[in-house]
Amino acid sequence: MTRGAYNFLQRLGAVVMAATMMLWSFGASAANLEINLKLIWGTNDAKSPNPKHKPVSPELTNKLRKIFQWKNYFEVNDVTGRVPSRQSKKFRLSDKCEIEITEMEGPKVEIKLYGEGKVVNKITKPLVKGESVFIGAEDKGENSWFIMISLVNED
Amino acid sequence: MNMEAQLKMQAYLDGELGPSEAAEVQRLLEQDAQARQQFEELRAVRSLLRDNEPEYRLPESREFYWSKISQAIARAEAQSAPGREDPAPAWALLLRRWLAPVSAMAMVFLLALAGLKMLSPNHDYAMMEIENYSEDLMVSTFRHPTEKVVVFWLTPKTYDVAAKPAEEIEQDELMYQ
Amino acid sequence: MAPAKAYKTLSDEALVKEAQKGDMDAFGELVVRHSDKIYARAFSIMHNEDEAIDLSQEAWVKGWQRLKQFQGDSSFLTWMTRIVINICLDYLRKQKRQKAESIEALDEEVGGVERQMPVMVVNPSEGLERSELRERIDKALAQLSHEHRTVLVLHEFENLEYKEIAKRMGCSIGTVMSRLFYARRKLAALLAGWRREENM
Numbered sequence: 001m002t003r004g005a006y007n008f009l010q011r012l013g014a015v016v017m018a019a020t021m022m023l024w025s026f027g028a029s030a031a032n033l034e035i036n037l038k039l040i041w042g043t044n045d046a047k048s049p050n051p052k053h054k055p056v057s058p059e060l061t062n063k064l065r066k067i068f069q070w071k072n073y074f075e076v077n078d079v080t081g082r083v084p085s086r087q088s089k090k091f092r093l094s095d096k097c098e099i100e101i102t103e104m105e106g107p108k109v110e111i112k113l114y115g116e117g118k119v120v121n122k123i124t125k126p127l128v129k130g131e132s133v134f135i136g137a138e139d140k141g142e143n144s145w146f147i148m149i150s151l152v153n154e155d
Numbered sequence: 156m157n158m159e160a161q162l163k164m165q166a167y168l169d170g171e172l173g174p175s176e177a178a179e180v181q182r183l184l185e186q187d188a189q190a191r192q193q194f195e196e197l198r199a200v201r202s203l204l205r206d207n208e209p210e211y212r213l214p215e216s217r218e219f220y221w222s223k224i225s226q227a228i229a230r231a232e233a234q235s236a237p238g239r240e241d242p243a244p245a246w247a248l249l250l251r252r253w254l255a256p257v258s259a260m261a262m263v264f265l266l267a268l269a270g271l272k273m274l275s276p277n278h279d280y281a282m283m284e285i286e287n288y289s290e291d292l293m294v295s296t297f298r299h300p301t302e303k304v305v306v307f308w309l310t311p312k313t314y315d316v317a318a319k320p321a322e323e324i325e326q327d328e329l330m331y332q
Numbered sequence: 333m334a335p336a337k338a339y340k341t342l343s344d345e346a347l348v349k350e351a352q353k354g355d356m357d358a359f360g361e362l363v364v365r366h367s368d369k370i371y372a373r374a375f376s377i378m379h380n381e382d383e384a385i386d387l388s389q390e391a392w393v394k395g396w397q398r399l400k401q402f403q404g405d406s407s408f409l410t411w412m413t414r415i416v417i418n419i420c421l422d423y424l425r426k427q428k429r430q431k432a433e434s435i436e437a438l439d440e441e442v443g444g445v446e447r448q449m450p451v452m453v454v455n456p457s458e459g460l461e462r463s464e465l466r467e468r469i470d471k472a473l474a475q476l477s478h479e480h481r482t483v484l485v486l487h488e489f490e491n492l493e494y495k496e497i498a499k500r501m502g503c504s505i506g507t508v509m510s511r512l513f514y515a516r517r518k519l520a521a522l523l524a525g526w527r528r529e530e531n532m
Contacts, residue, residue: 066345067299067306121294123307125283130303136341137292137309144341146306162509165516169487171494200516203523204488207462209470211372213388214381217364224363224392225356231393295338299346308338 030085033103033127034153039077039093042070042136042144050076067134070144080152083109090114099135099147111135111149127151156190164190168197344408352399359399363392366409370416376485377420379474387423391416417486421500424478458527472522480515487512 040056041048042064053074055061064073076094083089088102088110098114107126112119113135127133129151136146160183166172167180183190213220285307287294297306339347339361350358370391375384395412402411460468473481482501486492494512498505 063302063304066302066343067304068341068346069343119288120292120309121288121307122286123283124285125305132304134304134306135309136306138341158510162506162513165513166494166509169494196520197513197516200520200523201488203465204469204484204519207466207469208489209376209466209473211368211375211384213367213371213385215385217367220367220385220389221360221363224389224396225360227389227393228356228396231397297338297342297346300349306338308341310338 031103031154032085033083033101033109033151034080035083035089035091035101035127036078036080036150036152037091037093037099038075038148039097040064040146040148041074041076042068042072042146043074043142044071045143046072048074048076068144068146076145093147097147099149101149113147129154156187156193160190161193164194165197168194168201345404348399348402348404348408351396352402359396362408366412369409370412373413373485373489374416374420376473376489377417377424377478377482379481383423387419388416391419394419413490417490417500421482421502424482425502427478468523468526469519472519475522476515476518480511480518483508483511484515484519 038056041053053076056064056073056075061073065071079091079093081089081091083101083103085103088100090098090100092098096116100112100114102110102112104110104124107128108124109127111123111125111133113121113123121135123133123135125133127149131151133149134146135149136144138144163172163176164180164183167177172180184194283296283305285294285296289309291311292309293312295308295310297308298304299306339350339358342350342358342361344362344365347358347362351362367388371384371388374388374391375381378384378387391412394415398415402408473484476484479501483497486497486500487494492500494505494508497508501508
């Protein structure tokens with residue numbers, strides 16, 4: 001490769017990196033988030049023990065079956081709420097379970113799971129539209145519960 | 156009833172006959188009591204078997220069974236591992252000399268593309284952190300590549316390890332490309 | 333990479349995707365999950381515990397080696413079952429079990445034995461608990477030759493058509509039909525015979 005060509009490629013690389021960093025910094029601006037949380041019960045039984053729990057939609061059932069081993073999924077609770085920029089909001093999903101979401105820099109959020117009022121764990125990760133986060137566990141080895149967290153909108 | 160007729164009757168039972176042969180067997184069954192009796196026996200055995208398949212369980216522990224399989228896989232992979240590659244022929248070496256600058260430029264181009272891809276709002280290069288505050292539970296993570304789902308699964312601790320402090324999960328550990 | 337404990341909760345589809353990328357723990361979970369069924373299919377054909385263990389393990393090794401070819405057209409369990417059946421059939425082909433089977437084969441060719449078996453008039457399942465009935469069926473299956481038992485297993489338990497069975501067993505459709513006929517009649521005779529003995 002000639003010296004001239006090498007210098008050209010160097011300059012091209014520098015321009016690309018600068019553009020990338022500029023556009024990356026635009027992504028770090030503040031945002032208000034509209035978040036949906038579902039508390040779901042997974043089981044191989046035909047019905048949930050609580051008759052008030054409806055099966056989740058067929059689309060969601062198909063999606064969950066691709067990921068988890070249970071056959072049937074029931075919606076225990078479904079809440080949608082707004083998390084203002086750089087602030088926190090707690091979502092109560094059941095008597096024993098809450099999720100607190102804090103909007104952070106860039107696409108990141110902090111998700112805290114509370115069980116019976118105590119913090120169980122804290123997860124910090126980007127939350128992007130189209131991707132869902134699940135926090136869950138087995139219940140007595142046969143059934144399961146999960147909290148499905150999705151970003152509905154941001155502005 | 157000859158053997159051919161009996162086999163045709165069986166094929167009728169098993170849904171293997173075309174319409175005209177099936178009609179032929181139906182006529183036979185209407186007319187011949189012995190044929191009906193034999194057909195009934197075949198039907199009964201077929202039902203009996205289908206409804207009562209014997210169940211057999213693996214007579215050794217699953218862990219032991221899996222350990223033998225994983226060892227066999229390791230042995231098979233060790234046997235099929237490629238040997239040292241033969242040195243490239245002269246024409247390949249010559250081609251390489253000319254390809255090197257082209258591939259350097261291609262790499263710059265790809266890096267530029269990757270940079271552009273970083274600008275997509277759905278692309279996710281930041282690291283994840285998990286802080287587990289429970290003494291009884293541990294957290295496992297899994298990412299499903301096509302369903303766009305990240306799972307954090309809580310399981311009871313079965314071994315004596317203190318709850319981990321803040322744990323940084325490298326994105327590369329979860330991206331299985 | 334996710335620790336093994338998380339895999340217990342995942343679907344077969346998710347586990348296969350991980351295993352296809354080289355994750356042995358994910359494959360191990362699939363093995364643990366389906367080991368009984370794959371062993372059971374091998375045992376139903378071979379009716380020999382050691383052979384069934386060895387051949388089912390061989391099937392799992394082959395499953396790992398061919399996993400990237402699995403496209404998801406069928407369930408993973410169905411795909412693995414096909415592999416173990418083929419391995420058992422290959423093994424049987426290589427085996428030299430001349431003496432006992434040649435006598436049965438001769439009977440089958442001349443249409444001898446099953447012609448002599450009276451049609452079953454005693455209901456062999458009447459009054460039996462399900463588990464007892466399954467035991468008897470197992471005992472009766474054990475008395476068949478490998479060829480006859482295999483045809484029954486492939487037809488009654490795997491729901492394969494005559495053509496598919498013929499292809500897998502490397503024989504004609506006519507041979508499949510006569511083996512199936514013989515096997516069913518023999519089974520009927522054995523089960524009815526045991527019932528009659530009890531009623532005496």
